[in-house]
Amino acid sequence: MEAVFSPTELHQGYPDIVHxxxxxxxxxxxxxxxxxxxxxxxxxxxxxxxxxxxxRPKNVYRIIGYLGKVRGKIARVYSEIRDKDNNTMAKAEALFFINSEIGGDQS
Known part of the structure; x- marks a missing residue:
C-alpha cells in the first residue's frame, strides 16, 4: 500500500516540524x-x-505499508514514511488483532 502526503503548517507540533x-x-x-x-x-x-x-510542512512524503506474517488472529505489519530522495523519515511495526467483524455494515 502506498500513499502520498504533503503536510501543512496545520500539522505542526513545534514550528517547522510535523507533530x-x-x-x-x-x-x-x-x-x-x-x-x-x-x-x-x-x-x-x-x-x-x-x-x-x-x-517538515510543505514537503511531499510517500507512505508505505506492507503485511509481514499472519499467525492465527495476529498479523505483523510494517510501514515507513520516505521523503522525495527516498530517505526513511519514520517507520513502524505493529501487531494487529484480526477480526472479520470489524468495519462491517453497522445497520
Missing part, C-alpha cells in the same frame, strides 16, 4: 490499509514507532 501524533497516525493507517488490501480486517494491538528524521 509526532500525525506521523504515528499516518504509519498506523498505512498498516491498517495494507492489512485490508491483503484481505484481512483488524485493530492495532501493539505499535512501535521510530522517528528517524523530522517531517
Amino acid at each position: 509526532g501524533g500525525i506521523v504515528t497516525t499516518l504509519l498506523d493507517e498505512a498498516m491498517a490499509y495494507a492489512l485490508e488490501f491483503d484481505g484481512y480486517r483488524g485493530v492495532t494491538a501493539r505499535l512501535r514507532v521510530r522517528f528517524l528524521k523530522p517531517l
